[in-house]
Amino acid sequence: MDLKLAKTQFSAHVKSLQNQITEQLKIFDPSLELTEDIWERKDFEKNPGGGGITRYFEGELFESAGVNTSEIFGKIDPKFSSQLSGEGEELWAAGVSLIIHPRNPRVPTVHANFRMIQHGSKHWFGGGADLTPFYPHTEDFKHFHGVWKKACAPYNCYEAMKDTCDKYFVNKHRDNEMRGVGGIFFDHLSNELESDFKQVQNMSNHFIDSYFPIVKKRMHENFSKEDEEFMLHRRSRYVEFNLIHDRGTLFGLKTNGRIKSIFVSLPRRCSFHYDYNSKLNSAHKEMNSYYSPQEW
């Protein structure tokens, strides 16, 4: 497999995933309104190129969701390129990135992304999927992690990627609290091109199974006002993570990325509290105890 073919096929793969996930969202939430923006990159540093497809959803079940793909290429700042593997000023990157914020606090929020990057003679893949629940349905967390265990099994990479995820989606400024219950995350998969490509393709194909069965199981569950308040509180921690710590968001801000597409990750509604913990009931106290590394 040569690099050119891998790039073409990876772009096609992420667009296919985008379509499959869009389809699932529509099946589960017929009320969903879709805004699709097909954009072209105008200012990727000096030498513009590429673009993307941003899909933003709002509905009764899924309060807000974004399922985006992009393929960009062009010259990057030499200061930035010198920090990367590879050589030269030209960078190419393609990926899919998604976030789903359900309205019902019994249905967890999910995020995933899968990307391929090429810089001179080097390529690497990154990505992952992580779950942010608001109710202590531990069997759901086991299901999510179980699917990713299975996805990782042929590559013997679950333990390492689970550990990277536990360490990444963390609000260091909130006593190292995780934003959710983790999943898998990998930043720099770079072995042999064809095997890397197939691994990421196979793994990313597990996303639908990791998440939508949980939606199906929980979407009709009744919830209380307290459950909703807890979710809105936890969403504020999500916002803190994304705006303060997330490398993807900071990369987008630094490289003059498409702000609307990047900020689609932020929830439609959220609540900042001075001190929420004093209001916790027992279910939410239990949930709070899971925002730290656990075996699932």
Added chain:
Amino acid sequence: MDLKLAKTQFSAHVKSLQNQITEQLKIFDPSLELTEDIWERKDFEKNPGGGGITRYFEGELFESAGVNTSEIFGKIDPKFSSQLSGEGEELWAAGVSLIIHPRNPRVPTVHANFRMIQHGSKHWFGGGADLTPFYPHTEDFKHFHGVWKKACAPYNCYEAMKDTCDKYFVNKHRDNEMRGVGGIFFDHLSNELESDFKQVQNMSNHFIDSYFPIVKKRMHENFSKEDEEFMLHRRSRYVEFNLIHDRGTLFGLKTNGRIKSIFVSLPRRCSFHYDYNSKLNSAHKEMNSYYSPQEW
């Protein structure tokens, strides 16, 4: 005036302002519930010292508000201290910082802070006050700026401080949109100790006049659902500014500051939208046109 006296008197001054502003909040909103936390600094880098008084409010008129003072001292990271005027590893800082988020979109949000810092042989003052309205009551913006013009008149500093404010409270990643209609801001006032002290004391005493007459005028005004949605949307821009750009917040995160007190600036409720502008009515379109430098 020697340095020791200036420090003692500045600490007393900010506490007095904190009490006066607390008093005003209570007069305007008898429903207000106050949480007061008196905290001691435990981890200001190597050599802990000082503490603060955090007052957090929630009520019918003022949805959330924080009026905080602190006085901290101790050794700081040499990498950080070398970037500052003065010498040595010991830093002393005291100040008052406040934010008021009213529930009624016709009443603007306001922020102010005034601080004194001493590092070795150098001292400096910083601070300012800025208004974030959600409805185009331009006479209110003129009132706010008018009071600060008057406060600055003896020192001939309004133009420069207004300009600094216009350039500081800006979401660069949102096409340089300001978070509100500005006010005044100054970062490094450092001339003669006694005159600096008196200037900041006199100026900060204008805060109550700059803001509360606007509250009085607007607090009983009816508002629409659309007005509220616009406010919640604009509050998300406030969150973006505070978490991405605000030096005070980033300083607090870097120096292991008291997170609860720092994050009191974030609004109780806010809404992130993929693309709000398409929904704007004419009043909100007009308001949007004022989030850029204007003469008031």
